[in-house]
Amino acid sequence: MVQLVERFAERLGDPAYARRIVWLACGLYAVGFFLFYPNATVNDDEGMYLRQAEMVLRGETTMPIVDPLTGETIDHNPSLYPIGTAVLMAPAVAAFGRSGAYLLPLAGLLVSVLLLARWLYESGRSPIFALLLLGYPPTLVMARVAMSDVPAAALVVGGLYCFWRGIEGRWTWSFASAFLAGAGLVFRESNPIPFVPFYVGAVLRRDKNVPALVIGGLLGSSLRLVANALIHGHAFFQKAKFHFAFDLVDDKLPLYLTATLIFVPGGLILANLYRGKRWPELRIAILTFVGLYLVQKYWTYATSDIKRLIITPRYLIAIVPLFAYGMAESVPRIWSRLAEGMPSRQRLGAWVSVAWVVGVLGMTAGVHPSFYLWSSNQARIQHAINARLPQDIPLVTNYSATRKFIVLDDLRFLPLERFNIEPQDANDVIDRYGQLTILYLDRTDSPFWLNNLAENEAFLAQIDPEPELVYEERFSPVERLRMWRVDTRD
Numbered sequence: 001m002v003q004l005v006e007r008f009a010e011r012l013g014d015p016a017y018a019r020r021i022v023w024l025a026c027g028l029y030a031v032g033f034f035l036f037y038p039n040a041t042v043n044d045d046e047g048m049y050l051r052q053a054e055m056v057l058r059g060e061t062t063m064p065i066v067d068p069l070t071g072e073t074i075d076h077n078p079s080l081y082p083i084g085t086a087v088l089m090a091p092a093v094a095a096f097g098r099s100g101a102y103l104l105p106l107a108g109l110l111v112s113v114l115l116l117a118r119w120l121y122e123s124g125r126s127p128i129f130a131l132l133l134l135g136y137p138p139t140l141v142m143a144r145v146a147m148s149d150v151p152a153a154a155l156v157v158g159g160l161y162c163f164w165r166g167i168e169g170r171w172t173w174s175f176a177s178a179f180l181a182g183a184g185l186v187f188r189e190s191n192p193i194p195f196v197p198f199y200v201g202a203v204l205r206r207d208k209n210v211p212a213l214v215i216g217g218l219l220g221s222s223l224r225l226v227a228n229a230l231i232h233g234h235a236f237f238q239k240a241k242f243h244f245a246f247d248l249v250d251d252k253l254p255l256y257l258t259a260t261l262i263f264v265p266g267g268l269i270l271a272n273l274y275r276g277k278r279w280p281e282l283r284i285a286i287l288t289f290v291g292l293y294l295v296q297k298y299w300t301y302a303t304s305d306i307k308r309l310i311i312t313p314r315y316l317i318a319i320v321p322l323f324a325y326g327m328a329e330s331v332p333r334i335w336s337r338l339a340e341g342m343p344s345r346q347r348l349g350a351w352v353s354v355a356w357v358v359g360v361l362g363m364t365a366g367v368h369p370s371f372y373l374w375s376s377n378q379a380r381i382q383h384a385i386n387a388r389l390p391q392d393i394p395l396v397t398n399y400s401a402t403r404k405f406i407v408l409d410d411l412r413f414l415p416l417e418r419f420n421i422e423p424q425d426a427n428d429v430i431d432r433y434g435q436l437t438i439l440y441l442d443r444t445d446s447p448f449w450l451n452n453l454a455e456n457e458a459f460l461a462q463i464d465p466e467p468e469l470v471y472e473e474r475f476s477p478v479e480r481l482r483m484w485r486v487d488t489r490d
Helices: 002-012 015-035 044-058 084-096 098-122 127-134 137-142 149-167 171-186 193-204 210-232 246-263 267-273 279-295 305-311 313-339 343-388 423-433 447-460
Strands: 063-066 073-076 395-397 435-443 468-476 479-487
Touching: 002 015, 002 343, 015 098, 015 127, 015 343, 044 084, 044 098, 084 098, 084 149, 084 171, 098 127, 098 149, 098 313, 127 137, 127 313, 127 343, 137 149, 137 246, 137 305, 137 313, 137 343, 149 171, 149 193, 149 313, 171 193, 171 210, 193 210, 193 279, 193 313, 246 267, 246 279, 246 305, 246 313, 267 279, 267 313, 279 313, 305 313, 313 343, 343 468, 343 479, 423 435, 435 447
Parallel strands: 395 435
Antiparallel strands: 063 073, 435 479, 468 479
C-alpha cells in the first residue's frame, strides 16, 4: 500500500500523467451527471434563467400577463439578468426542453477545468492543480444548476489563457482575451474584474499588444450595451447597483475564509505567495475579487447554514482558476524547500497529494447521487404545485419560496407576493374576480422562513371569507405545501 501511494504520487509529478488524471476526473463528473441528470429547478434565480431562455426562443423580451390588483394586462419581464446565459442555453432548450439547459453548466465546467489544465501545462506547471477548480464544492454543485456561475467562469479561464499566450505571442491572442473579458458582461457584471489588474499591468509594462487589448475589450463590452438596448430600451440598464455593506462583512467573512482556505486548501495564503510571471497582477486580482464580494451588499440569510456554504462562495468560482495558477507555482517551490533532504516529509507530501487527488475524484462521483436525492424532493414539490394550481384564478403566495416552481406561461394572472401586499389587497381581488388561490410553501430551515411562516398565518387570518384548505402535504421535515381556495361566485 505504501509503495502504491508513493508510486502514484511520483507519477503525479509527470505533467502528461497529471493531465490524464484531470481528464479522468472530468470524465467521472460527466458520467455521474448523466446517470443522475438534474431533475428539478432548485434555485429561484435558476427559474429566471430558464424562463429567459424560453423567451429567447420565442423572440420575446416580455410576456403579457394580467395584474390582478388592477385588472390590466402588463408586459412582464420575468428575468432581468444579463442575456448571455439564456442565449447559450436556448439551443439545448429548443432541442430537449427545459432539461436541455443543464448541458450548459456541464459544458462550462469541462471547458474551465480542461483549459485550466492546458494553461498550467503550457506554463510549465503541474496540470493536477486544475483539480482545485473541479474540487471546489460550489463548482461541483453549481455545474448541476442552470445558472451563469460556471459558464461565466469558463470565459474567465479562456480570457486569462489567451492573455498569457498574448504576452509574448501574436496580437490575436490579446484581442481574444479582452473580447472574452468584455463579453463576460453579458453573463455577469463581475466577470471583467479578474482581468483589470493584468490589463493595467500590460499598459504599465508597455506590452506590445496593448492596442489589441483595448479594441478587443471595447468590442466585447459593446455586446452588453447592444443587448441592453434591444431588451430593456437603454444601453446602460443594470439589474441592481453595486452597494457596499461593510456591516455585513462579519456575517460573510467566515464563509469566505472557509471557501478560500478550506475549499481551496490554503488557497488565499498560498496563491498570494506566487512568484511567477505577472505576480503582482495575479495577487491583486485575487484580493480585489474576493474583497469586492466580501463587502458587496447581498444576503443569503433566508437559506440554511449548510446551503450558504455553497450559495455564498459560488461567487468566487470565477477566481478559483487564479488560485490554482498561483498555487501551481508556490506549492511545489515551498514544499521542495521544506522537504529537502527529509524523507519523512517527502513521504508526508506524497500521502497528502494522493489523498487530495483521491478525495477530489470521490467528490466528482459522489456529488451527483447526493444532490439528485435532495433535488428529487424539489421535483415532487414542483409537480404538486403545477398539477394543482388553477391557471385562471388570481394567486397569492410566498413567492420567494414558490417562484422557482411556478410556470408563469401557464398562468393568466401575475402571482402576488404575500410580502408585498396587504390583506385588504387580497380581499379586493376576491371582490373583483370572485375567486382567489392562496399557496404557501412553509419552510422552517432558517429564522427568516420561520418568521415568514408566522406572517403568512397572520395574513391568512384576515382574508374574508375564510379560505378553504384544499391541499396539504409535507415533503420533508422543513418543507410543507398548503393550498387554499376562496370562491364567492355562488
